[in-house]
Amino acid sequence: MFQINENYLKLPGSYLFSTIGKKVREYSAANPDKELIRLGIGDVTLPLAPAVISALHDAVDEMGNAATFKGYAPDLGYEFLRQAIADNDYKARGANIETDEIFISDGAKSDSGNIGDIFGPDNKVAVCDPVYPVYIDANAMSGRTGDYIESLGKWSKVIYMPCTEATNFAPELPKETPDMIYLCFPNNPTGSTITKDELQKWVDYALKVGAVIIYDAAYEAYISEEDVPHTIYECKGATACAIELRSFSKNAGFTGTRLGFTVVPKELKCNGVSLNSLWARRHGTKFNGAPYIVQKAGAAVYTEEGKKQTKEQVAYYMNNARVIYDGLKSAGYTVSGGVNAPYIWLKTPGMMTSWEFFDYLLDKANVVGTPGSGFGPSGEGYFRLTAFGSYENTVKAMERIKKL
Numbered sequence: 001m002f003q004i005n006e007n008y009l010k011l012p013g014s015y016l017f018s019t020i021g022k023k024v025r026e027y028s029a030a031n032p033d034k035e036l037i038r039l040g041i042g043d044v045t046l047p048l049a050p051a052v053i054s055a056l057h058d059a060v061d062e063m064g065n066a067a068t069f070k071g072y073a074p075d076l077g078y079e080f081l082r083q084a085i086a087d088n089d090y091k092a093r094g095a096n097i098e099t100d101e102i103f104i105s106d107g108a109k110s111d112s113g114n115i116g117d118i119f120g121p122d123n124k125v126a127v128c129d130p131v132y133p134v135y136i137d138a139n140a141m142s143g144r145t146g147d148y149i150e151s152l153g154k155w156s157k158v159i160y161m162p163c164t165e166a167t168n169f170a171p172e173l174p175k176e177t178p179d180m181i182y183l184c185f186p187n188n189p190t191g192s193t194i195t196k197d198e199l200q201k202w203v204d205y206a207l208k209v210g211a212v213i214i215y216d217a218a219y220e221a222y223i224s225e226e227d228v229p230h231t232i233y234e235c236k237g238a239t240a241c242a243i244e245l246r247s248f249s250k251n252a253g254f255t256g257t258r259l260g261f262t263v264v265p266k267e268l269k270c271n272g273v274s275l276n277s278l279w280a281r282r283h284g285t286k287f288n289g290a291p292y293i294v295q296k297a298g299a300a301v302y303t304e305e306g307k308k309q310t311k312e313q314v315a316y317y318m319n320n321a322r323v324i325y326d327g328l329k330s331a332g333y334t335v336s337g338g339v340n341a342p343y344i345w346l347k348t349p350g351m352m353t354s355w356e357f358f359d360y361l362l363d364k365a366n367v368v369g370t371p372g373s374g375f376g377p378s379g380e381g382y383f384r385l386t387a388f389g390s391y392e393n394t395v396k397a398m399e400r401i402k403k404l
């Protein structure tokens with residue numbers, strides 16, 4: 001009789017957004033006349049930029065011509081895209097990342113879920129609390145998290161680093177020593193960031209204790225403040241202790257187009273074994289490349305036109321973020337985030353739990369957000385709104401919330 005991976009049986013309940021979807025469907029079915037505004041899921045709404053569309057069309061034409069047709073992509077991704085990334089995302093920021101340290105993928109969710117493949121099952125994992133749930137669930141599937149303790153909403157072997165009002169929604173160095181540290185800045189869900197000096201402390205700590213940092217910079221394009229690092233490789237020593245995950249989803253609207261990349265520096269080693277070689281092996285074995293047409297579209301993001309157009313999209317969302325931030329503040333809410341990230345993190349009023357506030361907002365304002373407790377125990381009493389809606393809907397949502 002075959003056996004299953006029993007770690008899957010330890011996973012609690014359904015995925016946060018499935019629960020939200022179910023509640024919203026039930027509410028809509030019971031109230032068909034109500035017009036809902038969705039500021040819950042972090043999915044973009046603007047169409048792809050013209051430079052990207054044009055590159056897609058050209059690439060489709062190439063695929064329709066025997067002379068320019070492309071089959072399987074090179075294992076790491078096309079050189080034209082990796083070179084554009086190395087130049088624009090790294091060299092331009094003073095970070096020396098070579099093209100053979102960049103692995104093109106279909107997005108940061110896959111990479112953040114899969115990166116655990118190259119690490120031992122007994123590594124101790126540290127995560128921020130609240131956290132993007134993929135880091136924990138993927139480690140739970142690999143048996144690295146121990147057992148789920150329902151009453152605490154925590155896994156027995158995971159080191160949780162609370163990110164609360166008291167810590168300015170940033171993690172503090174953990175008391176127990178981790179082997180793998182997941183950091184995400186600008187942060188989903190809190191919208192918080194840390195300065196380059198603060199990130200340097202994490203790099204120094206990781207080097208000191210022999211930990212690896214898995215740094216998720218999916219929201220890098222939303223950084224507006226000077227002293228916030230765009231890549232962990234701006235910090236000294238980071239190439240010896242950090243892997244960076246990046247995505248085209250939020251900077252260029254590729255959530256449905258699918259493209260991302262992971263940087264594994266050659267200097268990053270464990271007892272002399274190169275993690276770059278391990279990830280290359282894993283990537284080559286289990287992944288057959290992002291589509292050529294999508295990689296061409298990704299390269300278009302780095303052209304002058306592409307940069308300008310995608311910057312405008314980010315500015316559009318960040319204007320929404322300001323509308324939400326200011327609107328909530330003027331309505332008396334305690335608010336953070338929204339300055340270097342498309343997420344606004346608010347304290348639920350009147351001691352409501354996150355889910356109570358979800359129901360209240362759905363029912364009274366017909367606005368859908370995300371309960372903070374869905375991201376971890378320290379998210380209880382908080383709520384996330386996203387800036388990814390249309391400007392008109394964002395303004396309307398704020399008008400409704402102000403009237404409550």
Ligand SMILES: Cc1ncc(COP(=O)(O)O)c(C=O)c1O
Pocket residue numbers: 042106107108109110112132184188216218246247248249254255259260
């Ligand atoms: C922190 C974080 N990392 C990764 C992802 C996934 O990005 P992608 O669309 O590239 O899979 C998201 C998506 O919301 C995210 O919030």
